[in-house]
Amino acid sequence: DGGITQSPKYLFRKEGQNVTLSCEQNLNHDAMYWYRQDPGQGLRLIYYSQIVNDFQKGDIAEGYSVSREKKESFPLTVTSAQKNPTAFYLCASSRTATGEYGYTFGSGTRLTVV
Amino acid sequence: SQKIEQNSEALNIQEGKTATLTCNYTNYSPAYLQWYRQDPGRGPVFLLLIRENEKEKRKERLKVTFDTTLKQSLFHITASQPADSATYLCALEGGGFKTIFGAGTRLFVKA
Numbered sequence: 001d002g003g004i005t006q007s008p009k010y011l012f013r014k015e016g017q018n019v020t021l022s023c024e025q026n027l028n029h030d031a032m033y034w035y036r037q038d039p040g041q042g043l044r045l046i047y048y049s050q051i052v053n054d055f056q057k058g059d060i061a062e063g064y065s066v067s068r069e070k071k072e073s074f075p076l077t078v079t080s081a082q083k084n085p086t087a088f089y090l091c092a093s094s095r096t097a098t099g100e101y102g103y104t105f106g107s108g109t110r111l112t113v114v
Numbered sequence: 115s116q117k118i119e120q121n122s123e124a125l126n127i128q129e130g131k132t133a134t135l136t137c138n139y140t141n142y143s144p145a146y147l148q149w150y151r152q153d154p155g156r157g158p159v160f161l162l163l164i165r166e167n168e169k170e171k172r173k174e175r176l177k178v179t180f181d182t183t184l185k186q187s188l189f190h191i192t193a194s195q196p197a198d199s200a201t202y203l204c205a206l207e208g209g210g211f212k213t214i215f216g217a218g219t220r221l222f223v224k225a
């Protein structure tokens with residue numbers, strides 16, 4: 001079955017540490033996205049990529065970095081510069097860059113600072 | 115900037131009744147609007163998309179309406195079941211390849 005795989009499901013980060021969240025899709029979708037979800041808030045866009053080797057900042061990119069070396073993969077690194085990283089992180093993909101056919105989401109990674 | 119509002123209070127209904135969830139938006143005229151279902155600890159699942167030139171769309175027990183004058187979408191689940199209990203997210207096309215998501219409304223269906 002086609003879909004998006006995020007790993008790990010739970011991740012704990014120490015102060016000052018960089019961590020990388022994995023996102024892999026086998027849907028052959030061109031566009032991929034990273035969202036952050038906090039309680040009581042809508043999903044907020046961190047980064048998005050419309051095509052391999054290209055990506056753009058979303059609304060809350062500070063303290064995060066991404067790469068898109070392969071169509072299937074869009075890893076997110078949460079750097080030590082992100083002061084409040086505890087959240088639920090969701091990776092998504094869509095058939096088109098506009099998302100007009102809907103988004104497919106992964107199961108999410110819950111990141112906690114310890 | 116675009117704003118999207120969903121009722122933050124949970125909706126509690128009895129099994130078999132119709133659940134109606136509301137999504138209001140301001141400061142924009144989206145080309146389309148989407149609805150998603152999200153279960154606790156899981157990613158959202160796409161349910162329906164309705165375009166600005168469509169008044170209503172149906173899929174099995176689901177119905178979505180889109181009133182561009184009122185800037186509102188209504189999401190209906192008919193003959194609701196306990197398995198329909200989840201958080202439902204509204205999302206609108208925000209221009210420039212961006213989609214704006216609401217915070218969602220939690221639905222509880224009691225047997």
